[in-house]
Amino acid sequence: MKAAVTAEQVITGNDLVSGSVVFQTGRGWSMDIAEAEILTSPQAVETALVRAAAATAGNRVVDAYAIHVARSGDGLMPSRLRERIRATGPTTGNSLPANRHGG
Helix, strand or coil, X not given: XXXXXXXXXXXXXXXXXXXXXXXXXXXXXXXXXXXXXXXXXXXXXXXXXXXXXXXXXXXXXXXXXXXXXXXXXXXXXXXXXXXXHHHHCCCECCECCCCCCXX
């Protein structure tokens, strides 16, 4: 699993039991992107993907992969619209709602 880093990244996936979007933290998984472990080097991404693969093998998460994020006044936000929707919920008009997990 080679992953090039051109910006900060986090690992995301889905909880196997609930199907909820989850983000890898330094100690497990969270539904809150604000708790995600921020990865700043290719080596950090590779290490995190290995941990994610172990969580997949252990039937904890499915479809784990790295996404690019940016810091904003609202906290950590995925760079791509698809990932923002996964992290915060559906869009309404041109604005995104506040993070559904307390943000």
